[in-house]
Amino acid sequence: MAQHLARFAIAIALVTALGCAAEVKSNEEGLAELDAGRAHDVLVGEVEGSDVRVGALADDTRLRLFLCGGASSFASATHWVRAELDADGDFSFSSDELELEGSLVDGVLEAELTADGERALVRAERVRDDTLAGLYEAKAECGTVGLIVTHDGPDTEPTAQGACVGEGHLPDQVNPIKPISLERSGTIEVEVVRGDEAMRVDLRAARL
Numbered sequence: 540m541a542q543h544l545a546r547f548a549i550a551i552a553l554v555t556a557l558g559c560a561a562e563v564k565s566n567e568e569g570l571a572e573l574d575a576g577r578a579h580d581v582l583v584g585e586v587e588g589s590d591v592r593v594g595a596l597a598d599d600t601r602l603r604l605f606l607c608g609g610a611s612s613f614a615s616a617t618h619w620v621r622a623e624l625d626a627d628g629d630f631s632f633s634s635d636e637l638e639l640e641g642s643l644v645d646g647v648l649e650a651e652l653t654a655d656g657e658r659a660l661v662r663a664e665r666v667r668d669d670t671l672a673g674l675y676e677a678k679a680e681c682g683t684v685g686l687i688v689t690h691d692g693p694d695t696e697p698t699a700q701g702a703c704v705g706e707g708h709l710p711d712q713v714n715p716i717k718p719i720s721l722e723r724s725g726t727i728e729v730e731v732v733r734g735d736e737a738m739r740v741d742l743r744a745a746r747l
């Protein structure tokens with residue numbers, strides 16, 4: 540797939556804001572535990588021109604991707620996606636909600652996302668081992684809780700964006716507990732908000 544895809548805006552209605560940005564505090568023991576558990580590539584990025592964040596996991600033949608919408612796209616742009624990678628790193632995915640076609644080469648994912656008749660560029664890059672950047676998840680009553688942590692380096696302040704996706708309801712808001720810390724067990728604690736209720740959930744590094 541061409542390395543430079545045209546940028547397009549995603550047209551999606553304004554919905555309830557998702558307040559998921561938070562300061563992140565590193566933890567040497569936790570990072571060591573996290574790094575030891577990685578058996579595949581972990582990538583984070585965004586849908587360009589939007590507030591949608593992207594977390595991805597991949598090996599030689601499989602891709603798992605979490606699209607997590609923000610304040611302007613939470614309800615309509617939050618999805619989990621699975622696809623097969625061919626020998627050249629190309630992949631495609633199609634559902635009633637979206638189409639995704641792209642490639643993953645040398646730790647860089649580039650794809651074209653089509654949703655609501657509009658197209659946009661998806662780009663994600665392999666995370667650094669000395670940061671908390673990555674995709675975290677857990678199963679809960681609301682469905683699958685996902686959290687994308689973006690972290691450029693130990694001296695920078697990472698951000699996190701997440702949601703819980705389940706059957707029969709719109710995605711639920713996920714708020715990281717501040718300050719976020721990666722425990723020795725490799726977990727990050729978040730709060731899932733469902734209506735007037737909130738519950739604590741421990742997330743681990745996501746798996747393929």
